[in-house]
Amino acid sequence: xxxxxxxxxxxxxxxxxxxxxxxxxxxxxxxxxxxxxxxxxxxxxxxxxxxxxxxxxxxxxxxxxxxxxxxx
Numbered sequence: 001x002x003x004x005x006x007x008x009x010x011x012x013x014x015x016x017x018x019x020x021x022x023x024x025x026x027x028x029x030x031x032x033x034x035x036x037x038x039x040x041x042x043x044x045x046x047x048x049x050x051x052x053x054x055x056x057x058x059x060x061x062x063x064x065x066x067x068x069x070x071x072x
Contacts, residue, residue, distance in 0.1 A: 059072055
């Protein structure tokens with residue numbers, strides 16, 4: 001009977017560790033998803049800033065019509 005109790009204790013401890021590792025894996029996946037979402041947002045902002053720079057250069061170079069300059 002003592003062997004069964006010891007085995008049960010070890011088994012329960014291992015199950016607890018498995019549950020903890022499974023939760024850690026889910027948390028890691030959530031973190032990766034968060035970083036991917038942030039990366040997408042940063043890429044969008046980067047593209048917008050590049051476009052702003054392009055328009056600013058065009059504005060300064062005089063390559064835009066006065067109508068387009070007014071729109072900026």
